[in-house]
Amino acid sequence: MRRLAIALAALWPGLAHAQAMPEEDAEVRRGRLLFLQCRACHTLAAGEAHRVGPNLWGVLDRPVGSAAGFAYSPALSRWGGRWTPERLDAFLADPAGAVPGTTMAFGGLARPEDRRALARFLAQATRAAGPGRIPP
Secondary structure: OHHHHHHHHHHOHHHHHOOOOOOOOHHHHHHHHHHOOOOOOOOOOOOOOOOOOOOOOOOOOOEOOOOOOOOOOHHHHHHOOEOOHHHHHHHHHOHHHHOOOOOOOOOOOOOHHHHHHHHHHHHHHOOOOOOOOOOO
């Protein structure tokens, strides 16, 4: 099965984000599963097109509302700052509460352990580096 995944990944680079990698711990695997509810609106790999939401490649530690070519809501554009682990946690908990007026149609993740798992997966899947990287 692993060989098939590798062969398919060569044909479809985004598949790597859909298949669990052996080095992932249980929390990151949980985050990968949680991301399934996000992928209808967001892509992960470098160079992938935006969907209803922006591509999340390199999201951690990048300026909020800065993915080139994506039309952010005025509310998110005004929020400013950078996507730190703390800001991502607050946003994932309650997007409309964290940024009133956001157009993100997602109710949030109530459980802190789910938000951490999703953030760890995003950090790994989007190759985040620098101060915003969530440690393993």
